[in-house]
Amino acid sequence: MNIPPPATTVDGLIITTIEDRDIAExxxxxxxxxxxRPWNDPASDIALARKETNSTVLLGRNNGALVASVMVGHDGHRGWVYYVTVDPDRRYEGYGRVIMNAAEEWLRACGILKLQLMVRKDNAQVHAFYQSLGYYNQQTVTFAKWLDGREPTP
Structure with missing residues (x-):
């Protein structure tokens, strides 16, 4: 189980780690x-992220309202982020940058110096967001296989 760091306030967001009472929200x-996605159960993803010390879910709240989140973890060598989200009604207020910075700081505190992420090829708006944060396309191809035998998913 993760030991949550103290809450920090950055650019109007209070950053905390997820707790049981936050899951549905x-x-x-x-x-x-x-x-x-239909093939990923978000509750199971959250439970898995909270199970060990190498991953967590960080939340960003503004005046008590959940406006941003990120699932962050590492394999001991590289960091990864998933479910990077900003409330659709609160986009373009800088919260995406703040929650990504929080994920980067969490990884640095774990001794991880490289962060990687996957973005769907056709999501140009999100590509531009990550490029604005200094991320670059590594020109790699990701292969996948369901180990339970199900058909490929996008």
Missing amino acids: VIALWQRCGST
Whole structure:
């Protein structure tokens, strides 16, 4: 189980780690943002992220309202982020940058110096967002295989 760091305030957001009482609200945010997929159970993803010390879910709240989140973890060598979300009604207020900075700081505190992420090829708006934060396209191809035998998913 993760030991949550103290809450920090950055550019109007209070950054904390997820707690049991936050799960339904976080899943609702992910769904509003279009970040969930039928083949991934968000509650199971959250439980897995909270199970060990190498991953967590960070939340950003403004005046008590959940406006941003990120699932962050590492394999001991590289960091990864998933479910990077900002409430659709609160986009373009800098919260995406703040929650990504929080993920980067969390990884640095774990001794991880490289962060990687996957973005769907056709999501040009999100590509531009990450490029504005200094991320670059590594020109790699990602291969996948379902180990339970199901058919490929996008």
